[in-house]
Amino acid sequence: MNLAVIGAGPAGLAAALAAADRGIRVRLVDSAAQPGGQFYRQPPLAFGARRPQELHHQWRTWQRLRDGLARHVEAGRVTHLAEHHVWFVERQLEPSGFIVHALLGPEQEEPATVRADAVLIATGGYEKVLPFPGWTLPGVVTAGGAQAMLKGGLVLPGRTAVVAGTGPLLMPVAVGLAAAGADVAALVESAGPKDFARHAATFAAHPAKLAEGASYAAALLRHRVPLLPRHTVVEAHGKDRIEAVTVAALDPAGRVEAGTERRIPCDTLAVGHGMLPHTDIAEALGCRIVGPGVAVDAEQRTDVPGVWAAGESTGIGGAALSLTEGHIAGRSAAARLRGREPDPRSWAAAAKSRTKARQFAAAVDAVYAPPAHWAELLYDDTLVCRCEEVPASAVREAVDELGATDARSVKLLTRAGMGWCQGRMCAAAVDGLTGCEATSARRPFARPVPLGVLARSGEDEPDLGPPG
Structure with missing residues (x-):
């Protein structure tokens, strides 16, 4: 019996090791x-990074x-298929x-298939970025x-950076950039102390997480990075690339306080508003989605027989939760592939850790909510969908004058979400701008696929088969 694990992040690695430890062949x-x-x-091995840690x-x-x-690869229990971009x-x-x-390789041109008795989805998450005037300027990055440029390429996106938005990712990004030599002019966070105080009891139950946050705060002080809580980016400025950002304080309702605007020179703006789960593969398989993530049971099983899911694809919760979910999913898959009923007592400690981690993640999600009235800052000519160059005015017109009542109607009337990313970048913005409830996109494929690959699908694709 063999298991295909899709994704080699924390959840996928933990799942692959847990299954392989129990005699299952893993791809x-x-x-x-x-x-x-x-x-x-x-970073690539060819870079020769001396201290990647x-x-x-x-x-x-x-x-x-x-x-x-x-060890498992050497023993033949795991086959690691790198640069394999799963689309279905x-x-x-x-x-x-x-x-x-x-699709194989960096160019994603050559097709291949992997056959498996069961599948474990560990596809992680992706960033949510809400638009603002100037967000399409060169030098504005997520x-x-x-962080990927720094970790994977050992390069800085710029010399003078502002890190802005909301979410637990912002602090390590600001610290990482500062430690690598960038001048971080400000860390602009829309959450404030009162938001954290509302969940003090939950946070107090996770001293390790508090210590981690304190270490980042100390590093910000050490690198003299100004922290601006309860602030937001109003606009990015520049001609050929970003030259400055205007930030402002937020009132208790989440609106910009008049007279608090300040302009900060910079050549880089790293911005993010949280994360969203990657659910395309699960949705195409027919797995049930609850909220933004894949629904799973106590064993990390989806409602589709033979399919497990773990990590950020089931809901954003961080690396520790992903590792725990992956471990449970790998053990469950291994037992059931061997025709045995898993014994939940064997992972009781992991299940307890998972419960606590999910509670912590829920509190973090509540704290790091984007400003309630962010859409009011968009000019009519601010692009919402970058792929199809759809401005905010077109989205507003679709709702106010053409009668659109859901995101799909807005998409049909404006083409927002019809471009290369298929709404992955703009869906949250369209939902927020129109007041539509966020719904599952149900994309048929997890990534763009050449028509030629679809036309000859199943005919000449290399069949990598199950592990031998």
């Missing part, structure tokens, strides 16, 4: 050249995962099983993008 399918995901992103915390955990993967997973009834369809 670890990942789009990156090296395992680790965004959290443990590594300086860009990470929880380095010992990464070493354990890395070494465990290497096909469920077969006769014979039962799954076919994982992928917070995760800035």
